[in-house]
Amino acid sequence: MSSEIASVEALRVWDSRGNPTVEVAITTASGAQGRAIAPAGASRGSREALDLRDGGSKLGGMDVRKAVANVNEVIAPKLIGMDVNDQRGIDDTMIALDGTPLKSTLGGNAVVASSLAVMHTAAAAEGVPLWAHLAKKYERQPSIPLPEIQIFGGGAHASQRIDIQDFMVMVPGASDFEEVMEVTSEIFRAAGSLMTQRGGAVGVADEGGWWPSFQTNEEGLELLVEAIELAGETPGDRVVISLDIAASEFASNGKYRLGLEDRDLSSDQMIALLGKWIDTYPIASIEDPLDEDDREGTIAFTQEFGDRIQIIGDDYITTSETMLRKAAGEGACNAVLVKVNQAGTVSEMLDTFMAAEDLGYRNVISARSGETEDVSITHMSAGLGGGQLKVGSFTRSERMVKWNECLRLQNAPGMGGFAAGESLANTWWGKKGQQR
Structure with missing residues (x-):
């Protein structure tokens, strides 16, 4: 079974405040799929990754169509063919692709949704729950918090x-x-x-x-x-x-x-x-x-x-x-x-x-x-x-x-x-x- 990434697709979805956010679904060549959604904070530290919002008057300036497009048009071509188990390599690729300290080029929302989706897809490819995948991959003792x-x-x-x-x-x-x-x-x-x-x-x-x-x-x-x-x-x-x-x-x-x-x-x-x-x-x-x-x-x-x-x-x-x-x-x-x-x-x-x-x-x-x-x-x-x-x-x-x-x-x-x-x-x- 191949663990190479075959597709990366972003979708505009909605968060608990009724604002748009980014969901990313990743599928491997063998058909394993994982998806994740970017959350958004109201109380923000000045040094944290920046969500990319469209601005303007529509949806209070909070739309994320640019971030969605960045996943589909910029991030996806780079990730396709990479091994979904290589979380570090994939994350480093997106960091380099963005090129800014706060992910302001591609958008922190585009990058984090993609990164989380990689993690979910790796667990799906392994055929185990996400927590078990993380415990094994990073040699951790799992526990209920x-x-x-x-x-x-x-x-x-x-x-x-x-x-x-x-x-x-x-x-x-x-x-x-x-x-x-x-x-x-x-x-x-x-x-x-x-x-x-x-x-x-x-x-x-x-x-x-x-x-x-x-x-x-x-x-x-x-x-x-x-x-x-x-x-x-x-x-x-x-x-x-x-x-x-x-x-x-x-x-x-x-x-x-x-x-x-x-x-x-x-x-x-x-x-x-x-x-x-x-x-x-x-x-x-x-x-x-x-x-x-x-x-x-x-x-x-x-x-x-x-x-x-x-x-x-x-x-x-x-x-x-x-x-x-x-x-x-x-x-x-x-x-x-x-x-x-x-x-x-x-x-x-x-x-x-x-x-x-x-x-x-x-x-x-x-x-x-x-x-x-x-x-x-x-x-x-x-x-x-x-x-x-x-x-x-x-x-x-x-x-x-x-x-x-x-x-x-x-x-x-x-x-x-x-x-x-x-x-x-x-x-x-x-x-x-x-x-x-």
């Missing part, structure tokens, strides 16, 4: 209704993924009930979390703790809180503008505010606590709190091995958010993932706010034994399809156990003698 699940959505995912982008829960005390889903469902329902009682429920945000109406950002933490308790859980026991501050979205000229509260904070004041929250609430993880260009602030925050909580670099690292190694050398963050479309290719994402392990950083594989029914990241997290998975909330099919895939995979022959959160530190656990 611990999820971060959004309860309240804010920031760029909710038209800046609140400044903080994600208020999430994690259930590191769960025995398996099914228990995580059940506990989170109860918390999500409790949060909705509390918001309805207060007249603050105004719909759902881009990633499916409640789109709240709060008077302050801290009110989100207060209500989340109430929801955890209403669900019958003890905050800081088997359920903890995770925040994505996405501080770059409200940082400017060295200041942090909390629009909801009509005040500006310096870097030191922002660190002090987050420190107060860490001391007050069962927070085990914070993502992008400061601006992507606030190097001194991020280092200072990590030095002060890095032995107490997980500090994730997203915009600060942008799934770049170079930026990760720089952060590690300077003592910034202790975990990295891994987004394949942020890097632009599967190979570049894997470089960052593997480097994180070598450097002692935790990996958190992540979806984007503009998602689809594509389940690539679920298989990547499970097959690579990533440990943690961030998809969004507990509603909307583009989110639930990824969580449900975890449920299916946990019973698959050859799959390892559930990656519970023993490695997550938390101040509440320490106070209660429960730190693991």
Whole structure:
């Protein structure tokens, strides 16, 4: 059976925000086929791969016909005849073909959809599920990841209704993924009930979390703790809180503008505010606590709190091995958010993932706010034994399809156990003698 690529075809499809995006299907000479869809982010780091959009007035400038054409007319002729198992060689070919650091010639959306489709097709040619293909190819121990699940959505995912982008829960005390889903469902329902009682429920945000109406950002933490308790859980026991501050979205000229509260904070004041929250609430993880260009602030925050909580670099690292190694050398963050479309290719994402392990950083594989029914990241997290998975909330099919895939995979022959959160530190656990 030949594993040579026989055809590469791109199609314009639609994401969860109703925007066009790129799907690529690849078929080998033997008939094996794989397909993948490019996700799209709203909160973007300035150093991540750029989607190619058509601009103009049609579809708000978000059309992707140029990116689709680049796959069909530029990428396809180069990939046809290549071995689908040569992920690195194919990705390097597309990187060279584009010729820019951020994939701006061909479009990050065109390149990442093609790269992911290669990965899927290689698994299909082997006749195994994607997670199993990845585990074998990269000599990994597969496992079911611990999820971060959004309860309240804010920031760029909710038209800046609140400044903080994600208020999430994690259930590191769960025995398996099914228990995580059940506990989170109860918390999500409790949060909705509390918001309805207060007249603050105004719909759902881009990633499916409640789109709240709060008077302050801290009110989100207060209500989340109430929801955890209403669900019958003890905050800081088997359920903890995770925040994505996405501080770059409200940082400017060295200041942090909390629009909801009509005040500006310096870097030191922002660190002090987050420190107060860490001391007050069962927070085990914070993502992008400061601006992507606030190097001194991020280092200072990590030095002060890095032995107490997980500090994730997203915009600060942008799934770049170079930026990760720089952060590690300077003592910034202790975990990295891994987004394949942020890097632009599967190979570049894997470089960052593997480097994180070598450097002692935790990996958190992540979806984007503009998602689809594509389940690539679920298989990547499970097959690579990533440990943690961030998809969004507990509603909307583009989110639930990824969580449900975890449920299916946990019973698959050859799959390892559930990656519970023993490695997550938390101040509440320490106070209660429960730190693991």
